[in-house]
Amino acid sequence: MPMNIAEIRQHTPACSELIHFNNAGASLSPQPVHQRLLQHLTLEQRIGGYEAAQQEAAAVENFYSAFAHLLHCQPDEIAYAESATHAWNAVFHAIALQPGQRILTGQSEYASNYLAFLQMARLKGLHVDVIPNDEHGRICLDRLAEAISDDVGLIALTHVPSQSGVIHPAAEVGRLAKAHDILYLLDACQSAGQIDLDVAALGCDMLTGTGRKYLRGPRGTGFLYVRREALARLQPDRIDFHSARWTAENQYEFRDDARRFESWECSVAGKIALGAAANYATALGMHNIEQRVSELAATFRNQLRGLPDIQVHESGSSLSGIVTFSKSGENAESLQQRLRESGINTSVTRLSGNLLDLPRRGLGDINRASVHYFNTEEEIERFCQVLLNA
Ligand SMILES: Cc1ncc(COP(=O)(O)O)c(C=O)c1O
Structure with a gap:
């Protein structure tokens, strides 16, 4: 079913107030998710935190099934x-x-x-090898394959x-990791919610x-997702009586599921609302979301390329909803500020937080506009007008 953008925007009240192109920073919660958060906080205030968690036990459990559905796992x-x-x-x-073991990672690692990695290299004598990107700006699979040997303890992307x-070729990296039985840790912080993720197809352990x-x-x-078969290779370095069972006076056992990585205390309202957010995305259809984000971002880049003094910093065919650019003669921060004054949220990506990637690409601080499915072509046009007048 096609997405009903008008209805989706009604679920997102800020759409009538501003243009939000900072979804890679923090997106806008839709009403059903926001309401779920408030509802639980109100219940906590009304009947007590433990009592509220007990009353909402099914909604808490929904968090696990919603993410299992989203990521195609258990x-x-x-x-x-x-x-x-x-x-x-x-x-x-x-x-x-x-x-002495090596960690292999990409040049755009978070x-x-x-x-x-640097901290553990210093404390434990590990080595970190950064695999460069290929000519399309994606991790070079040939260089990764060449770097693999018996002393590699982790591939992280x-x-x-x-x-x-x-978008890096995460599934191809997964195939290499699996072929050599190396643990593979995938940071899907920016991909979850915009790309249809299938952990089996990605081949990641975590x-x-x-x-x-x-x-x-x-x-x-x-x-967090942890492949069931990988659990035996992972001993948490923190423990509490939620992640482990105290089996005798001097004995304990970690839980035998991924919850061994949780703490007992958490924001129950946050957990319930995050489960609701996963349900919301699944109901819209991750395939629909992925397609719309990709189309909007392509339109965005095309329009930006047509503007004078604007440089778009990515090319190629495998691109996400994140659009990075610079304007000649205007620093990233002041451009962001001017956009903000026109009711458009964007962000600045700073060199100081990206010492591997931006210098290798000859870039300093850059502007970032990140689109989501609730954004529109009209908003992109308005953005370009403001950019031209800026
Ligand atoms: C790729 C990537 N990984 C990890 C993170 C960290 O996420 P959090 O702030 O929730 O810890 C971010 C946040 O910007 C990110 O962009």
């Missing part, structure tokens, strides 16, 4: 986290990497992930980088994401 392979970074760190630090509109971006969930929420 509910016991899903865990809740308070951010993508928390989810990512929980599994990364659970891998028994040994001194900054916090790369910092964790950011599926859709936050600083460019490229996948992480956040709630507030393309999934349109609340801030302070995230999720």
Whole structure:
């Protein structure tokens, strides 16, 4: 069924107030998701937090089934986290990497992930190898294949980088990882909610994401997928009586599902609302969402390319809803500010947070406009007018 954009925009009240092209930063929650969050917070206030969680037990459990549906896996392979970074760190630090082992990653790996590699390289004597991009701006599969040897303990990839509109060939990387029995950790923070993700097809052992971006969930929420067969290779470095069972005075056992990576305390309202956001995306159809985001972003890039003094920073055929660009003679921050004053939200991607990728592409701070399915062609035209007049 085609998407009813007018109805979707009615679910998103801010659409009548502003143009939101910062979906890769934090998108706008649709009414059903927002209402679900408020409803639970109100219930907590009315009857007590523990009592509210008990009353809403089915909605809490929906979080796991909703994400299992979204990612095409089983509910016991899903865990809740308070951010993508928390989810990512929980599994990364659970891998028994040994001194001298190598981590292979891409040049557009997310900054916090790369910092964790650097920290572990320093503390544990690991090595980090950055596989360069090919001429299309995607991780070079030949170079990755060449870099694989017995001492590789992990392949980690950011599926859709936050600083460019490229989509990396995550499934091809998964096939290489599987062929060599190397653990594969996929950061799907920007792809979840805009790309139809199938963890079996991607071949990843672990996948992480956040709630507030393309999934349109609340801030302070995230999720983790761990392939059931990979659990035995992952020992969490944190423990509580939710992630583990205290079996005798001096004994414990971790849970045998992905929830071994959770903490007992969490935002129950956030968890319920994030489950509702996954349901909302699934009901619209991830295939429909992927197609519309891709078409809008292509229109956006085409229109930008036609404007004087504008450079679009990505090309190629495998592109996401993230559009990055610069305007000659105007720094990224002041352009963002001017757009904001015209009621258009965008963001700036800073060199300081992208020391691997932006220098290799000869770029400094750049502007980023990220579209979602509720955006329209008219909004893109308005954006271009403002850019021309700026
Ligand atoms: C690719 C990517 N990975 C991870 C993150 C971190 O997400 P969170 O802020 O939820 O920890 C981001 C956030 O911008 C991101 O773009």
